[in-house]
Amino acid sequence: MHAPHAAPTAETLRTALAGLLDGLPPRQAAQAVDRLIANYRGRTPTDAPVLRDRSDVAAYAAYRMPATFEAVRAALDALRERAPEWVPASHLDIGGGTGAASWAVAAAWPEGGHTTTVLDWAEPALALGRELTRRSPAAPLREARWQRRALTADLALPDATDLVTVSYVLGELTAADRGAVVGEAARTARAVVLVEPGTPDGYLRIREARDQLVAAGLHILAPCPHSAACPIEPGADWCHFAARVSRSSLHRQVKGGSLGHEDEKFAYVVATRFPAPAPAARVTRHPQTRKGQVLLDLCTPDEGLTRHTVTKRHGPLYRAARDTAWGDTWPPQEND
Numbered sequence: 141m142h143a144p145h146a147a148p149t150a151e152t153l154r155t156a157l158a159g160l161l162d163g164l165p166p167r168q169a170a171q172a173v174d175r176l177i178a179n180y181r182g183r184t185p186t187d188a189p190v191l192r193d194r195s196d197v198a199a200y201a202a203y204r205m206p207a208t209f210e211a212v213r214a215a216l217d218a219l220r221e222r223a224p225e226w227v228p229a230s231h232l233d234i235g236g237g238t239g240a241a242s243w244a245v246a247a248a249w250p251e252g253g254h255t256t257t258v259l260d261w262a263e264p265a266l267a268l269g270r271e272l273t274r275r276s277p278a279a280p281l282r283e284a285r286w287q288r289r290a291l292t293a294d295l296a297l298p299d300a301t302d303l304v305t306v307s308y309v310l311g312e313l314t315a316a317d318r319g320a321v322v323g324e325a326a327r328t329a330r331a332v333v334l335v336e337p338g339t340p341d342g343y344l345r346i347r348e349a350r351d352q353l354v355a356a357g358l359h360i361l362a363p364c365p366h367s368a369a370c371p372i373e374p375g376a377d378w379c380h381f382a383a384r385v386s387r388s389s390l391h392r393q394v395k396g397g398s399l400g401h402e403d404e405k406f407a408y409v410v411a412t413r414f415p416a417p418a419p420a421a422r423v424t425r426h427p428q429t430r431k432g433q434v435l436l437d438l439c440t441p442d443e444g445l446t447r448h449t450v451t452k453r454h455g456p457l458y459r460a461a462r463d464t465a466w467g468d469t470w471p472p473q474e475n476d
């Protein structure tokens with residue numbers, strides 16, 4: 141028997157995925173992945189679900205879920221770091237598909253006291269997501285509600301939800317539907333977490349949604365250390381981060397390649413109804429370590445994007461800079 145509130149991990153998710161795909165011949169899984177990639181490359185937004193049947197969905201889950209899980213986990217870590225006392229009582233996973241973001245929320249709050257509702261228009265994705273959670277140790281996942289719903293301009297979400305996640309979905313929607321989803325999330329949620337691929341286009345969608353969240357009165361908690369306009373000049377650069385994903389042998393088989401891990405690039409924003417103390421800055425690139433110095437590219441409230449050089453002469457700060465990674469806040473918090 142599972143402990144009622146045991147939190148899932150990337151490992152539990154991989155085990156659940158492996159069990160799920162037991163019956164699917166590797167060749168069929170690989171073909172479904174090819175179809176999926178072609179579809180996703182082709183025509184999005186679509187007017188009908190891309191995930192049409194179980195093999196599409198199983199392929200999506202094996203091919204993408206470990207990575208989207210880690211990207212959402214990283215965004216939730218940033219939220220937890222800024223608001224450590226806050227615990228959601230309810231979670232709405234919009235365009236939740238097979239439930240990667242719901243797994244990430246269950247992992248981020250291992251207390252497991254929240255309810256989970258997943259909305260998606262692809263019934264096979266909901267069915268497989270439900271099946272996967274039966275193998276999960278976490279009560280919020282096992283008891284999740286899986287509801288078929290199209291995300292359209294007249295979308296109406298339940299009135300009070302603590303946490304809304306929209307992960308890897310905005311890029312599949314028309315501009316009008318995107319606006320409706322973000323608007324409804326801003327209206328109903330105490331915390332909104334949006335995650336997109338870490339591409340220039342993914343960043344632009346996050347940037348646009350961020351403006352909408354700020355206009356609706358929310359505070360930006362991460363990645364930005366402020367709620368003012370993004371200092372990046374569109375087209376010149378894009379704000380994104382990377383999450384390490386370990387690959388199971390199944391994942392390698394479906395996705396090809398032999399590396400034990402990969403880095404999932406993602407763009408994200410966390411916005412809350414409540415204010416929280418802001419960090420001084422966030423590291424926006426891999427820090428560069430030179431002899432006796434570390435170069436940190438930072439986003440700051442007052443100077444926008446700036447490069448900061450920390451040398452040996454800075455003592456403990458220099459040691460901290462050597463341990464600092466892309467995506468971290470700077471300087472480190474006392475309890476980091």
Ligand SMILES: C[S@@+](CC[C@H](N)C(=O)[O-])C[C@H]1O[C@@H](n2cnc3c(N)ncnc32)[C@H](O)[C@@H]1O
Pocket residue numbers: 189190191204205208209234235236237238239240241259260261262265289290291292306307308309312313
């Ligand atoms: C790339 S998947 C992401 C799934 C999941 N959130 C994750 O992070 O792994 C996009 C999901 O959005 C759903 N979706 C896309 N357009 C939709 C729409 N108009 N209405 C409802 N769901 C939609 C798809 O069915 C799919 O499950």
